[in-house]
Structures are given as structure tokens and as C-alpha cells.
Amino acid sequence: MKNHNIFLDNIMDIKNAKEIYNKYKNTRIHQIYEIILQWYLIFSGYRNIALVYLLDLEKSGFSDLPKSKLEKINKFLEKNNIPYHIFQNKGFLVLYNPDKFNIDKLNESAGKKFGKQLGDFYNCASNDFSNHHYRVVISVNQVEIFAQMCKKNMIQKNISKYYEMYLEIMEIFGRLDKNIFGKLETYEIPK
């Protein structure tokens, strides 16, 4: 298993991400909570880029966030100097580490290349998800930090790796907050 202490060299940045977490951890806006968790993961060095969906979780289906919430999220990101790029027409934003990832090179197709850019977890990334009926998720405090659709044999092939990643992520978040609860799960999405 990797030792992630090597990523914790920039103490100021980690402290900054911790401060943001402590300040906003009780936010009522789900996406802000998700952002502060993903931001901590980026600054711990575990990932360089993360995707946050801007969907209204209070409504069923894929409804866009109300404008007022979107503005609050924008304001929060600006206030805390968090590098991001919003894809209005796709309904998500991308957080990234500008020292490690050139946002101009982001593949916006949400296809295979995009999945690969998101990191090692996304080994089921594909341009065609029609045969991907199983979901694998690593969540933290009920926020999906890593999630993707896969074929069941791909999960079989990589399940040990997902578990290893789950343990690594829990170790990282354990340094942030001992009360954080993480879970690895997999299930079939009905056709």
C-alpha cells in the first residue's frame, strides 16, 4: 500500500484545506460539502482533478441546481481561492490542482479520456456505457467521492484495487476528522 505521507509535504496547503473543511463542514449545501472533501483529497495529493455534479438532489431525476444555490457555490469557491471550472451545459464543475493538471487539456466529452484524467480509480472509463450495469462507489459521510459504472467482470478484476484505495482514502480523511465514515460498495443498477 502507498504511503501518502509523501504527498503531505505542502503543510500550508493542507492546513488551508483543513481550515476550509472545519469552517464549512456544517454547510447545508450538499455540493459545498462535497467540494471541501474533494478539495482535501486534491491537496493531500491523492488526486489532481475531481468532478462535482451540480444537480438538485432535492428533486428527482437530473434537475439543475437553483440559481441561488449555484451563486452560493460560486461565491464559496471564489472566496476560498479554489481553482475550478464550471461546465454549465453538462451540469458539473471540475476542481483541480493547477500545479499538477493543465485545465486547458481537460477532455470535456465525459468519455474515456475524461475518466482517465480523473485518476486511477476510473479504470472502467469508456465512450460507451451501454454494457456497464454495475456501480462501484467509495463514499465519505454519504458523499460519493469516487463512483463509476462498470461491467461486472471489470469490478471482479479490480475489486482488490478498489478496496486498497478505500483504505488509503480513509487513512487520509482520518487525519482530517476522526468522525468521518467511509464505505466501499458495489451494486447492480436495474436495466
Add this chain to the structure above:
Amino acid sequence: MDIKNAKEIYNKYKNTKNQRIYEIILQLYLISSGFRNVALVCLDNLQNLKLEEIKKFLGKNKIIYKFFPEKSYLILYNPRKFNINNLDKTFGKLFGQQLGKFYYCATDDVSKNHYRIVISVNHVELLAQMCKKVMIAKNISNYYRIYLEISEIFKKLDKNLLGRLETYEES
């Protein structure tokens, strides 16, 4: 009980509001399908009324069981495959092994087992145990294989039954 009877019982009781009866009909199907020979359903924190309802249900449907009131454990079993007199009544390591192949972490001392691994169907935990994280790491492929096997078994019963494999640290 053969699988046809287990299916009939499932179809008759699948809309029950008694969560433990729902768990029993799923476990019963798993036993009848030959996947396991013994299953545990915990009946703790139940009102007497619900307990009576469960006993009545078990009797009416001629389901073979043994109840351990001191532990609130209800054991379902296949009498042709498992001799109930051989059940480990300490409910320790041997008991875990008697419950089937999922129980790799069966031990007499669970004090160091802080991680939980669960296979559930429609949010009912059918196979669950506490483990050390290294033991889960060692067996995670087996757990996933068992999860797929169980999902296949239940699909034959009802396409709306959805399985899930999950693991987490117990706080």
C-alpha cells in the same frame, strides 16, 4: 423444504410489514437453493406481539428452525444437510464456519475485528460479519464472487430483488 415451496412462501409474504419475516423468507430461499445450510436471523429488540407473529408464521409454513431465546437468535437450517445438534452453541468460530463459505473471519474473539463486510438484498443483510481489514483485503475477490452468485440466485426468484456488497469501518 424444496425451492418451489420457498418460492411460494416468498410470493405470499413478500409484502409483509414485518421486517424479520421478510428476512426469513429471503434466508429460507437461500437455504432451499442450496447456497447455504444454516442461517441466522437475529430477533432482538422485538415486541412480544411481533415475536408471536413470527412464531405463528414459522409454524404455519412448516419452516424448520431452532430459537435460542437467551441470544434472541433464530436459526434456520436444512435438516438434510445440517444436524442441528452439532450447532456450535457458543456462537463462536465454529458457528461462523457452520454459517457457510462467506464467513472467512469467523473467530472466537471479535474484539480486533473493526471492519464490516455485508451482502444485502433489498436492504436486508443476508451475510454479514466483522473482520480485520487485512482479512477483507485478502478475501475481497471471494466476497465479490459470492455477491454475484447470490444476486443470480435471487434474480431467479424476483427480478426486483437488488443485491449490494459493502464494507466499512464500524465506529
